[in-house]
Amino acid sequence: MLVSDYNYNLPEERIAKFPPKERGSTRLLVLNRQTGDIKDSFYRNLDEFLNPGDLLILNDTRVMQSRLFCKLPDGRERELVVLEKHGDEPQRVMYRGKLHEGELLTVLNHDKNLVITKILGNGIAEVESDMPLAELAEQYGTVPLPPYLHRDATNDDKKRYQTVWAKHMGSAAAPTASLNMTEDLLKRLQDKGVVIKYLTLHVGLGTFLPIRSDKVEDHQMHSEWFHIPDDTIAAIKAPHLRTIALGTTVARTLEYYAKTGKTSGEDDIFIYPGFKFKIVDALITNYHAPKSTVLMLASAFAGWDHLKNAYEHAINEKYNFLSYGDSMFIC
Numbered sequence: 459m460l461v462s463d464y465n466y467n468l469p470e471e472r473i474a475k476f477p478p479k480e481r482g483s484t485r486l487l488v489l490n491r492q493t494g495d496i497k498d499s500f501y502r503n504l505d506e507f508l509n510p511g512d513l514l515i516l517n518d519t520r521v522m523q524s525r526l527f528c529k530l531p532d533g534r535e536r537e538l539v540v541l542e543k544h545g546d547e548p549q550r551v552m553y554r555g556k557l558h559e560g561e562l563l564t565v566l567n568h569d570k571n572l573v574i575t576k577i578l579g580n581g582i583a584e585v586e587s588d589m590p591l592a593e594l595a596e597q598y599g600t601v602p603l604p605p606y607l608h609r610d611a612t613n614d615d616k617k618r619y620q621t622v623w624a625k626h627m628g629s630a631a632a633p634t635a636s637l638n639m640t641e642d643l644l645k646r647l648q649d650k651g652v653v654i655k656y657l658t659l660h661v662g663l664g665t666f667l668p669i670r671s672d673k674v675e676d677h678q679m680h681s682e683w684f685h686i687p688d689d690t691i692a693a694i695k696a697p698h699l700r701t702i703a704l705g706t707t708v709a710r711t712l713e714y715y716a717k718t719g720k721t722s723g724e725d726d727i728f729i730y731p732g733f734k735f736k737i738v739d740a741l742i743t744n745y746h747a748p749k750s751t752v753l754m755l756a757s758a759f760a761g762w763d764h765l766k767n768a769y770e771h772a773i774n775e776k777y778n779f780l781s782y783g784d785s786m787f788i789c
Contacts, residue, residue: 474778510651511699520624523599628660635705681724700739
């Protein structure tokens with residue numbers, strides 16, 4: 459199976475560069491994964507497509523302010539993105555520009571320092587710092603917007619690149635399908651009889667890395683820390699109509715639990731066409747970049763023919779794509 463098979467033409471003007479003026483005002487395409495039928499709607503109408511007894515599971519991770527602007531002793535500036543830390547492993551960053559082992563970096567406009575201890579390749583380095591790096595980033599960093607937005611974060615991004623229920627700090631990127639969800643819509647879903655539960659998956663390095671292999675099967679997913687609380691496990695095991703994952707992060711976590719029985723730890727599952735879903739019955743997700751791992755997960759769930767047709771429809775109907783864009787409900 460070739461990575462190039464999962465490609466489509468994404469016009470630059472279809473990429474949402476900023477969040478919508480009002481959270482939840484985005485569009486929603488409803489895709490029947492059995493028939494391929496498509497319906498155009500709006501995200502605020504999601505409750506029309508869920509039923510009493512459905513179980514909706516959300517990711518309550520919180521995005522770190524992990525983009526750090528630093529300078530070398532000679533004044534040259536470097537941009538870093540603080541990556542998630544697993545257990546006792548060294549702290550790592552992604553960087554732009556050239557860096558060398560032993561170099562000292564100072565956070566711009568502050569006196570906090572960090573040292574490059576090891577260059578790992580692919581723009582990743584291990585570092586040591588004056589204070590815990592996650593704390594350093596939270597105090598002095600900015601929102602780690604995806605590089606394809608080609609802009610710096612604004613004060614608005616600090617709020618909008620975060621879900622309304624964000625709780626547990628640790629993500630290097632947002633679970634983007636959740637960015638369109640509002641407190642009002644959550645309440646309407648609960649009032650309708652939809653059961654809402656949470657889990658945590660800290661979106662990590664894997665969300666930034668392109669697939670470098672030609673064959674899908676040769677790609678190795680980076681691990682991400684997750685935890686599924688007991689009450690969520692109980693809800694999964696209890697009788698209910700459908701289990702609906704809000705986002706690919708939730709889908710990956712649930713299917714990793716189904717595969718391993720683990721409720722906490724490191725999740726490195728790679729879901730691509732041919733995968734058999736054991737827990738997830740429906741998926742709410744945004745539009746993903748060509749040849750990405752998340753596009754392959756959505757393809758595994760909907761079928762590539764149905765998904766590609768839906769993407770072509772969305773482009774023709776001028777839907778907005780990627781992190782700040784519109785969403786799909788695949789059911």
